[in-house]
Every structure is written in C-alpha cells, then in structure tokens.
C-alpha cells in the first residue's frame with residue numbers, strides 16, 4: 001500500500017473521530033445544563049474512573065495506555081466545555097477586566113519603591129530600570145519588602161525572582177505563599193560581576209574575596225583559577241564593595257557591580273568574571289492592588305493541585321487545549337504538608353485574549369487552591 005492510500009484511510013478514521021468528538025461534546029453540553037438544574041458538580045470522578053476501566057478493558061494491550069491518555073484528555077476537554085457553559089463570566093475574569101479598565105495608561109513615574117539591599121545593589125539598578133525616577137526605600141530582607149507592600153508603607157516592591165545561571169530564588173517563591181500581592185511589571189537585568197579592590201591593588205596580592213553567595217556561585221571558574229584565596233559570604237554585593245572600601249586592607253577584593261566601583265571609589269581588577277557571559281536576573285515589581293498596565297502579555301499564577309497521579313497533567317492539558325504557551329514552571333514544598341507542592345506558572349499570553357479569560361475561569365474552578373498573581377509586561 002502506498003502513502004496516499006494509507007493517508008486516505010487515516011482521513012476516513014479522522015472523519016469518524018471528529019464526528020464522534022462533536023457529538024460527545026454536544027452531549028457534554030446537555031449534561032452541563034442537567035447539572036445546573038440539579039445542582040450537581042461538573043467533576044464526577046467515580047463516573048470517569050468507571051469509564052476509564054471500560055476503556056482499558058475494551059482496548060487491545062499495545063494501545064491500552066494510549067487510549068487511557070486520550071480519554072483523560074477527553075474528560076478534561078469535556079469538563080472545561082461544561083465550565084464555559086456554566087460560568088461564562090467567572091468572578092476572577094470580572095476582576096481582571098475591571099483592573100484593565102481601572103488602571104491608568106501610564107506606568108507610575110516616581111513612586112516609593114521598596115527593595116532589599118543597599119545603595120549600589122543589583123536591586124537598585126532593577127528599580128531604575130523598572131521606574132523612570134523611583135524613590136527607593138531599602139529593606140534588610142526580602143520579607144520586609146513583602147511586608148512593606150502588605151502594610152501599605154510602600155506602593156511597590158522590587159524583588160529578584162530568578163537568575164539565568166543560578167536558577168530560581170527559592171526564598172522569594174516561598175514568601176509568595178505567605179503574602180497577598182500582584183505582579184505589575186518585570187525586568188531582565190544583565191548582571192556583570194567584577195573584581196573590585198582598593199586602588200593600587202593587584203590580583204596577585206588578593207588573599208580574600210567577599211561577595212553575596214549567588215555571585216560567588218556564578219563566578220566559580222574564576223575563583224578556582226586563583227589559588228590560596230579565602231572566599232567570604234556577604235549579605236549583598238554592594239555591602240561587599242563597601243566592606244572592601246572601608247577595610248583599609250590591600251589584600252581583599254569584592255565581586256560586585258561596576259556601579260559599586262564608582263560608588264565606593266574602588267578599582268576594577270577584572271571585568272565580567274561570571275561563568276556565563278550572559279548572566280541575567282529577572283526582577284518583579286509587586287503591588288498590593290491589582291493593576292494591569294497596557295501591553296500586559298505575561299501572566300503568573302500559582303496553584304496547589306491534588307496529590308494524585310495525573311493532577312499536573314490535567315492542568316497542563318488545559319494550556320495545551322487553549323494554545324497557551326507556558327514559559328516557566330516552578331514548584332515549592334508547601335510548609336506543614338507532607339510532600340505537597342505549590343506550582344508556579346508563567347504564561348505567555350495577552351491578557352486581552354478570549355483564551356486567557358477561558359483559562360482563568362476554568363483553572364479557578366478545578367484547583368484546590370488557585371491564585372492569580374497578575375498580568376504584566378517585561379522590560380528586556
């Protein structure tokens with residue numbers, strides 16, 4: 001048999017499948033109306049289990065798992081179709097539409113912004129990338145940034161979320177579980193670590209290098225190339241530069257930004273010493289109020305899914321069914337719950353698209369715990 005004949009047979013099978021699929025979804029819509037009239041929940045796990053059992057029995061062995069995967073997807077599509085019929089205007093979708101209409105068109109120019117660190121820290125550079133003229137309030141910890149927003153002390157907070165070399169900043173993800181906030185903008189900042197020391201120092205004199213743990217990790221190869229040097233962790237890279245400047249020693253150096261060299265009158269002994277030339281950190285701007293500025297094409301959400309096989313797959317299949325691209329997936333253990341995880345998703349979808357509205361109403365209905373973290377644009 002040639003390829004043309006085989007493809008004709010596939011087309012024939014597909015026509016029957018498509019017809020059966022449309023009929024099945026049509027009945028699903030009728031079931032949605034029945035459930036509404038009789039106050040029944042959309043999801044009926046016992047019925048789905050029974051159907052899967054029948055599918056397993058009715059399918060020859062080599063195709064059994066494939067058929068079961070197909071039916072799991074069919075149930076998902078069927079349920080999301082029913083949700084669309086029963087709750088076309090979910091409260092979350094109304095809240096998002098309200099925020100789009102109610103947010104000013106211009107991003108704030110001179111607000112009070114909280115960030116962790118001191119003058120010269122990468123967070124300060126991020127604040128300046130995110131706002132034209134930020135009025136920066138420095139906090140000692142990431143948590144104090146969250147609480148400054150929560151208490152209304154500052155309107156915005158800027159926090160690092162992930163680094164292209166070192167990965168996610170788990171502490172921030174964990175704090176996200178504890179505080180209520182929305183992301184209103186993000187930015188990618190190129191992070192260049194430089195070896196800074198007092199003027200007149202040469203690399204061979206250096207006996208100690210101080211910096212933030214993340215920066216030390218990102219400069220592993222360079223640090224290995226220096227022998228007999230003690231590595232000391234500092235609270236942040238700016239503080240490391242300040243310590244060197246105030247040390248009165250000519251055998252100590254810091255890994256820090258170019259900005260800090262100027263700020264603390266230090267000399268740059270070696271430039272861009274990080275392992276990966278393209279070292280970026282992604283920062284987010286958070287606010288207590290949901291604001292959606294024009295051009296929002298990214299959305300972050302977090303959710304706890306039931307602790308059973310296929311739960312995450314069910315969520316992912318919804319993204320797939322609606323053609324929504326997932327750009328990041330992170331998971332963190334939920335405190336006090338045995339091996340249960342909170343999942344964080346970054347989605348690449350304009351907040352104005354109908355698929356997005358459909359996804360938001362569907363997810364809010366299927367997850368154990370679901371939080372919409374905001375829609376925003378990213379400055380690169």
Ligand SMILES: O=C(O)C(=O)C[C@]1(C(=O)O)C=C[C@@H](O)C=C1
Nearest residue numbers: 031042043044047048075078079
């Ligand atoms: O049987 C139902 O109650 C349906 O709504 C149909 C259906 C299905 O698509 O087969 C969809 C959702 C339920 O969880 C169970 C089954």
